[in-house]
Amino acid sequence: MASSIHDTAVELLLASMSRAAEQYDFEASFFITVPSPPLTTGIVARVYYDGPKLVRTALHVRARGPAHLKYLAIGDIRSMLQSFVVANYWYIFQEAELAPFAGSYADRLSQATKLLLARALTASDLFSPRNELTLFPIVPLRIEASFRSEPFFFVAPLTSALQDQIPAGARPSALQGDIFPPLANAISARFQPPRPGAWLGITSPAFKASNKMKCAILGALALTMPSVLRHLFTGRAVFGGRFTIAQSGSSTHSGGETHIPPARL
Numbered sequence: 001m002a003s004s005i006h007d008t009a010v011e012l013l014l015a016s017m018s019r020a021a022e023q024y025d026f027e028a029s030f031f032i033t034v035p036s037p038p039l040t041t042g043i044v045a046r047v048y049y050d051g052p053k054l055v056r057t058a059l060h061v062r063a064r065g066p067a068h069l070k071y072l073a074i075g076d077i078r079s080m081l082q083s084f085v086v087a088n089y090w091y092i093f094q095e096a097e098l099a100p101f102a103g104s105y106a107d108r109l110s111q112a113t114k115l116l117l118a119r120a121l122t123a124s125d126l127f128s129p130r131n132e133l134t135l136f137p138i139v140p141l142r143i144e145a146s147f148r149s150e151p152f153f154f155v156a157p158l159t160s161a162l163q164d165q166i167p168a169g170a171r172p173s174a175l176q177g178d179i180f181p182p183l184a185n186a187i188s189a190r191f192q193p194p195r196p197g198a199w200l201g202i203t204s205p206a207f208k209a210s211n212k213m214k215c216a217i218l219g220a221l222a223l224t225m226p227s228v229l230r231h232l233f234t235g236r237a238v239f240g241g242r243f244t245i246a247q248s249g250s251s252t253h254s255g256g257e258t259h260i261p262p263a264r265l
Contacts, residue, residue: 129205137196
């Protein structure tokens with residue numbers, strides 16, 4: 001159900017949009033899609049945005065929306081708001097595209113249309129996100145007992161330990177905990193995957209949010225060590241990457257920078 005938070009967000013978003021290019025900062029063009037089920041009409045819409053007003057909308061959403069948005073950059077939230085406009089422009093089109101008007105969309109649209117948009121915003125990925133689990137391989141860490149908190153965990157690189165942390169409906173069928181990526185079919189005669197010392201798992205709707213949480217968690221973990229040991233190098237080859245599991249059980253993985261300092265300067 002839409003609330004004053006969503007109503008205000010829609011009002012701010014519409015106030016940042018106009019049909020006229022004058023005094024607006026950038027343009028967005030896209031095909032209009034009919035929602036439920038999505039169907040592209042072939043009609044091109046052109047919207048002009050006031051940059052500072054769009055940033056104000058993003059700040060409002062980040063401050064009052066789900067907690068993970070606080071880990072995202074304003075530019076990311078701004079892009080999500082523009083994607084919301086593209087996905088739901090059909091509601092706007094029926095009122096705003098058939099006749100020219102001056103000013104912003106907030107001045108043009110009726111309260112009934114704004115209510116439709118507020119309800120759509122409530123159900124969107126911005127305010128009703130779906131969590132996914134991202135696994136980060138950590139090389140020089142050894143886990144003697146699994147640790148679970150919200151929204152993260154540390155486990156040993158064992159298949160059973162990983163399975164215990166992943167909801168049954170989302171577990172990849174070929175899960176193997178002692179390699180990266182943690183899939184049995186990653187092993188071949190020509191490729192022997194690297195082996196992590198532990199897994200850090202973080203649950204969040206957005207990988208960028210999970211990545212920021214990872215930095216905070218590993219930074220806090222480093223502070224538990226004596227200062228004389230904190231800046232030593234592991235001496236072992238380390239690697240990065242991540243493995244992300246959606247609620248549906250589908251998974252993606254990629255390489256990347258190491259999650260801890262390299263083995264040597």
